[in-house]
């Protein structure tokens with residue numbers, strides 16, 4: 179499913195089948211008088227990405243709508259992959275999206291309780307210690323068309339199981355030598371019910387519990403019970419867990435604990451984007467990007483650094499909604515919501531990325547004046563500012579052509595254009611270097627056109643931006659393109675890798691851009707529209723004397739379209 183939208187929705191949590199389901203449960207008092215409780219349960223094994231934003235807006239947004247609460251729970255049951263750095267970044271990102279959790283929880287806080295519950299299942303004859311190797315267990319499991327085979331260890335006595343499980347916990351056995359399994363049904367059509375593993379042996383230091391444990395619960399044995407402990411009423415997760423739901427329910431039923439209920443929705447997929455922490459980690463570790471917060475990354479910290487806003491992300495995920503079938507959303511749709519938001523809110527500024535000097539021969543030498551410019555034509559309340567104008571200006575190289583192609587309306591010999599908010603100017607002559615490149619354009623202005631207004635009703639076909647040479651602020655500008663060159667970066671030929679689909683030209687550094695002087699005070703994170711160029715955001719790498727800007731998004735480039743059309 180590819181969706182494109184042109185209008186912004188209202189800012190409320192996505193309205194969808196999840197909403198209907200919860201409303202029905204409230205109406206029928208499925209959970210008695212208990213308030214709606216949800217949780218957002220990331221594993222702290224990487225940074226959050228835009229897909230997680232969808233889950234966050236659903237978990238927090240739906241709870242909010244029904245007057246309920248949401249916990250942030252770290253699903254930290256894999257000690258080898260989890261780190262405190264990730265725990266911290268996840269909290270930062272959830273807050274950035276505008277949410278505050280009711281309780282901060284960790285699955286690891288429940289390790290003692292989960293262990294007690296495992297003992298109970300053993301005593302009830304519902305769990306056993308298996309000595310088969312991982313490979314044997316896989317073979318015994320059977321396939322979708324063939325039933326599994328029972329392990330020879332399945333008939334162990336309760337006493338023997340209790341003894342072995344306690345000794346697993348005491349650290350007597352090597353990693354992988356034994357597992358605790360639930361005793362369910364080796365012939366079940368659902369593979370997840372063919373005696374799933376509950377505990378495995380891992381001698382590794384956990385980011386919170388240190389070396390206290392050397393057995394760790396599997397996701398399925400931890401997740402539902404953690405929900406139940408927190409009295410989660412609606413445990414929303416992505417569709418790949420649908421097959422796990424019977425197991426989720428089985429544990430809760432066997433233990434007779436609070437009946438949390440799992441509901442699945444579709445995962446967010448975006449074109450030209452990979453949303454998998456494992457692969458994003460690989461990009462970081464192998465240095466294909468500068469870090470988790472590289473502005474080309476689909477991580478929340480990456481798109482934040484690039485200049486994306488929580489408001490636009492909210493509008494986007496609201497529009498995408500939630501369904502019961504997976505699809506792919508065009509990245510352009512996310513970009514559309516971001517442009518829409520920045521168009522309304524970002525202050526305008528003039529910046530020349532590839533400077534060409536324009537000297538106005540009939541403008542008095544040494545004179546300077548201030549022209550008044552609206553900070554945001556979309557928002558009168560944003561006010562105006564004064565921009566210095568003088569005899570020598572920078573304009574974009576692209577805004578001048580010695581020999582203009584058809585339909586080129588910008589500056590060219592003898593042609594008149596408007597300098598934005600300033601004057602009409604006509605190109606007269608040019609200066610070239612030894613190699614024949616245009617290095618300077620000379621022109622004349624019409625003093626009667628001050629403010630950019632036509633003095634006699636004559637029209638110009640184009641308005642270009644400019645920066646006064648004497649006042650220009652030099653800056654670095656980082657231009658980003660898509661990180662992958664293929665709409666489905668996960669699609670690669672046998673023997674290849676998703677890395678083959680990396681766009682090798684996703685970053686271009688412009689080291690000598692010229693900005694209007696008002697930008698000297700811009701702080702990291704501040705967002706602007708550079709008129710006619712795009713949306714930009716101050717990068718934290720900036721120093722007092724050198725500003726660095728990230729391009730969030732280009733404006734829609736109508737000229738590029740005309741050129742493309744002409745070329746085809």
Ligand code: ATP
Pocket residue numbers: 218219220221222228229230232233253414415416444445446447453454455456
């Ligand atoms: P990844 O494959 O990137 O590691 P994950 O599903 O393992 O993702 P978790 O940390 O377990 O990541 O995810 C926390 C929550 O976010 C889960 O409820 C999960 O279903 C949800 N989630 C993860 N990715 C997406 C996505 N692309 N779209 C919507 N929800 C997602």
Ligand code: MG
Pocket residue numbers: 221
């Ligand atoms: Mg996961």
